[in-house]
Amino acid sequence: MTKIKFEGILLTVTNLERARKFYENVLEQVPIYDYDYDGQMIAYESGITLAPEWAYADWLSGAEFSVKRRANISQLYFEVEDLEAMFKKIKADSAIDWLHEPIMSSYGAYTMRFYDYDGHIIEIAESVAFVAKRFLAQGLSITEIAERFGDSEAVVEELIAQK
Structure with missing residues (x-):
């Protein structure tokens, strides 16, 4: 039986250099393959x-294809410990189009969403482990945190034990 293995997601961009600066300098992505010698693509850890877009269209030569921006059907999801610092870093870029600035999700994590320069939705939220530790520091019990998360006490204990 053939096994299929997910390798990643490819995002088409209008300006590779501008997108690269954003993903590396703002979203702190670490490049592992740089096929930029001919402007074709950059892969991250x-x-x-x-x-x-031109390279992607070239790879699909012969296929009916057109790029549609802001399809709003998916998002890239990132977690951080210090959402406020990340918010300030991203807010400094006036070209960012916000879906919403930091708000609290139903389970208690603060999260924010915006479009990158090419219309891909980016969500950045506090890590679940960080939220669990915050709740514990605020006096919630493991049981109360588990109920808030909709998860087991064992999972919450694992989250709190994470460094």
Whole structure:
């Protein structure tokens, strides 16, 4: 039986250099493959790959194809410990189009969403482990945190034990 293995996601971009600066300098992605010698693509440790629209269209030569921006059918999801610092870093870029600035989710994590330069939705939220530790520091019990998360006490204990 053939096994299929997920390798990552490819995002088409209008300007590879501008997108690269954003993903590396703002979203702190670490490149592992740089095929930029001919402007074709850059792959990151996270599994995200950036490729200019012209290269993607070339790879699909012969297929009916057109890029549609802001399809709003998916998002890239990132977690951080210090959402406020990340918010300030991203807010400094006036070209960012916000879906919403930091708000609290139903389970208690603060989260924010915006479009990158090419219309891909980016969500950045506090890590679940960080939220669990915050709740514990605020006096909630393991049981109360588990109920808030809709998860087991064992999972919450694992989250709190994470460094």
